[in-house]
Amino acid sequence: MPREESWVVVGLDNGGNSNNATVLDPERGFLVDGLVESQSRVQEGPEVAVQALTLAFDGILERTGIPRERVRAVGLDSPGPASAEGVISSRGSTNFAHAGWRKFDFRGALEERLRLPVVYQNDGNAAALYAHHVFFGEEALRHSSVSAIVGTGLGGGVIEAGRIVKGAAGMAGELGHVHIPMQGLLQEGQPLPRCNCGFDGDVESIASLTGIEKNLLPYWLTRFKGHELGVVDSPARAAMQVRSFWERGDPLAGRIFEQQAMAIGRLFTIAANFTDPSAYFIGGGVVETKPELRERFLAKVRENTVLREEQARVARFAIVADLDMAGARGAAIAAVQTVIGR
DSSP states (O other), rough: OGGGOOEEEEEEEOOOOEEEEEEETTTTTTSSSOOOOOEEEGOHHHHHHHHHHHHHHHHHHHHTTTOOOGGGEEEEOOOOSOTTTOOTTOOOOSSSSSSGGGBBHHHHHHHHHHSEEEEEEEEHHHHHHHHHHHHHHGGGGGEEEEEEESSSSSEEEEEETTTTTOOTSOOOOTTOBBBBTTTTTSSOOOOOOBTTTOOOBTTTTTTSSIIIIIIIIIHHHHHHHOOOOOOOOOOOHHHHHHHHHHTTHHHHHHHHHHHHHHHHHHHHHHHHTTTTOOOEEEEGGGGSSOOHHHHHHHHHHHHOOOOOOHHHOOOEEEEOOHHHHHHHHHHHHHHHHHHHTT
């Protein structure tokens, strides 16, 4: 088939504030270098949000000059919780608080609007898939990986032979809610951390912005009396300032990020004994910092990832780069895999 008639897929990343769009040509790669954002309008309900995604779809085709008839499929990713088929949870979520989202078939509605096949992923899985393919390149289908993406919560995904492991109900790869050992991680008198999901002692209760706000910062402020973060008028704002304190060498902030690295290392230890991946990836706010702090954090994760000698010889640890583009690009890669059947 001549190149000018080759097919493409469109990747659409749906977020709480913005949509990001890209185009992937399986022969030439991504046709967009950076972010192409537009308002997601998810707080206004599903009908408005689906229309916003339709506009994002039309806009990226106009920007790249791709005729609509060349689009074979659309990759869509969004925050969870949602089923493997893209049906939003009956309880909604932070991004999908509008009552109309409950049990809404997000994938199906966009597919009906665009009249094209839509392939759905949650945003953590999409980012994990993108990280995997960037790191391994042409060898991606021969390797496996586990990604931990630290943000408001802890997302990520499990990739096997270059494809997302979804599970029977689409809940595989919910790494934030894996329980980890707390002995040796928590300090004397430090309460067992509680996650927003209701679990005690899962990874997200430590390694997330919410974990800092709800669990880590309140404890460490009792150990660093008079610290200036203790007088910030909002716990959420104080939590968001911890990274800047870490970058200035603040010891309280250092202890918080040390605990987060230990938690991720313990998560990866479980992964090593369960999936034995080729690589372990870390992304999010904990590594969006000075290079020396990023490397220190990664080293602490490795120190706390217990591998057998055979695993340690082949395992690789790396940072997820371009995370702001990872959702749309990962969704597009998944759509290509669905089209070509591998």
